Amino acid sequence: MGTGTGVLVVVLAVLVIFVLVILVKAVKIVPQARAGVVERLGKYQKTLNPGLTILIPFVDRLLPLLDLREQVVSFPPQQVITEDSLVVSIDTVVYFQVTDARAATYEIANYIQGVEQLTITTLRNVVGGLNLEEALTSRDQINGQLRGVLDEATGRWGIRVSRVELKTIAPPLTIQDSMEKQMRAERERRATVLTAEGSKQSQILTAEGRRQAAILAAEGDAKAAILRADGEAQAIAKVFDAIHKGNPDQKLLAYQYLQTLPKLAEGTSNKVWIIPSELGEALKGVGSALGDFVPDAKKHSSTNGSSPVQNGTGPAADAAGVA
Numbered sequence: 001m002g003t004g005t006g007v008l009v010v011v012l013a014v015l016v017i018f019v020l021v022i023l024v025k026a027v028k029i030v031p032q033a034r035a036g037v038v039e040r041l042g043k044y045q046k047t048l049n050p051g052l053t054i055l056i057p058f059v060d061r062l063l064p065l066l067d068l069r070e071q072v073v074s075f076p077p078q079q080v081i082t083e084d085s086l087v088v089s090i091d092t093v094v095y096f097q098v099t100d101a102r103a104a105t106y107e108i109a110n111y112i113q114g115v116e117q118l119t120i121t122t123l124r125n126v127v128g129g130l131n132l133e134e135a136l137t138s139r140d141q142i143n144g145q146l147r148g149v150l151d152e153a154t155g156r157w158g159i160r161v162s163r164v165e166l167k168t169i170a171p172p173l174t175i176q177d178s179m180e181k182q183m184r185a186e187r188e189r190r191a192t193v194l195t196a197e198g199s200k201q202s203q204i205l206t207a208e209g210r211r212q213a214a215i216l217a218a219e220g221d222a223k224a225a226i227l228r229a230d231g232e233a234q235a236i237a238k239v240f241d242a243i244h245k246g247n248p249d250q251k252l253l254a255y256q257y258l259q260t261l262p263k264l265a266e267g268t269s270n271k272v273w274i275i276p277s278e279l280g281e282a283l284k285g286v287g288s289a290l291g292d293f294v295p296d297a298k299k300h301s302s303t304n305g306s307s308p309v310q311n312g313t314g315p316a317a318d319a320a321g322v323a
Contacts, residue, residue, distance in 0.1 A: 025057040034065045035101035047101050066104060070097040070162065075116050077170070080124050084131040089170040092119055092146070095163040096154070103158025111157050115150065119164070122149045132171060139166050 029052055030036050036048035039061045048062070055062065077091040094115055098104045108114045126145045127135050135142070146164040154161055171179070 022057045026055050028053045028055055028062055030065065033068050035068055035098070036065045037063045037101055037105045039063065044102065044106065063105060066098050066101045068098055068101075070095055073112060073115065074167070075119060077168075078120050078123060080127045082127060082132050082135055083129055086132050086171060086175060088127070088132065088135060088172075089168075090123060090127065091167045092123060093165045093167055094119055094150070094161060095165075096150075096159050096161045098158060099160050100158030103156065108157045111154070111159055114157065115154060115159065115161070118150055118153055119146065122146055132175065136169055136171075139169075142166060 028036070028048065030048045030050045032050045034050060038045040038048060038055065040056070040059055042061075045060060072093060072095055074093045075091060077089045080088055080090050082088060096115060098111070104111050123142075123146060126142055126149075130138060130142075143164050143166060147161055150161040150164060170176075
């Protein structure tokens with residue numbers, strides 16, 4: 001009785017374990033952004049999408065799930081020879097995504113390794129046709145060519161290459177030193193050119209400022225001269241009008257002329273003084289004026305009885321006194 005019960009318990013336990021195994025093999029849950037390839041008796045059956053799926057135990061086999069998200073793979077630096085026979089070290093980064101789980105499983109054994117080797121060979125072909133300077137300055141062009149070739153070649157693998165980037169391009173150390181010296185010389189040359197341009201612009205602006213200042217000063221002097229000339233003209237006009245309104249005679253004019261002559265020699269720098277030819281006429285006028293003045297004075301004295309004899313102050317009076 002006890003032996004039969006023990007056998008029954010063992011059989012039940014085996015059945016439970018068998019059922020659990022069947023359930024584990026039959027029920028599969030595929031996570032989001034994953035895909036699974038199912039083989040039935042060793043032959044491709046279907047591709048599982050995310051969600052719950054029932055398989056036939058011991059008949060269907062689920063292969064390892066594939067990641068459908070975009071993947072980023074960085075490959076180690078590769079030695080590439082340029083067109084001018086220089087060896088540069090280039091490391092790349094490839095962005096790709098599995099679009100067909102079946103092709104990625106059956107068309108290539110290891111798609112990551114395939115992408116890596118294809119990237120290396122394509123990189124050598126592209127960079128091999130460029131010299132060092134073009135390789136250093138044409139990253140966008142190289143990236144575009146690599147992406148085009150890789151996307152076309154990996155299409156049958158169920159992979160889409162979205163982007164290829166060159167992380168670094170390292171030329172030899174000797175070339176780096178030469179490039180640094182060249183760049184330093186180029187920077188010094190640009191600095192010298194900029195300094196010369198600045199000095200040139202400064203001199204041009206200074207000369208322009210001086211020219212403008214000279215023009216403004218000349219314009220100011222011209223306006224001042226015009227104003228002085230206008231003032232002098234107005235003064236002369238007023239003096240001329242005053243003289244004509246006063247109606248001066250020849251005697252007054254001759255007298256004013258004689259008073260003006262000494263002022264001509266007042267300057268300290270005057271070395272030679274030329275007597276005007278009109279001086280004789282002026283002296284004649286003054287002399288005639290004085291000649292007219294003396295007889296008038298004599299007549300006035302005789303009329304008032306102020307002659308020396310009449311006043312008793314002359315020599316005659318002295319003689320009479322002595323007598």
